[in-house]
Amino acid sequence: MQHYEDLYGLIRQDPEADRYFRSLPNFVRESISQRAQSINSIESLRDYAENLTRDDE
Structure with a gap:
């Protein structure tokens, strides 16, 4: 599993992660951006996105 420095390194260097991040609702992207340092892999x-969207159901 590839690890990156943070969310921004991940989406800059991993096209799949970038597409996934862009597909998320705005509120999810904003919450994830606030925790950018904690997100270092597509997994x-x-x-994190699934945890945020699961609360909505």
């Missing part, structure tokens, strides 16, 4: 990005 952590997906996990």
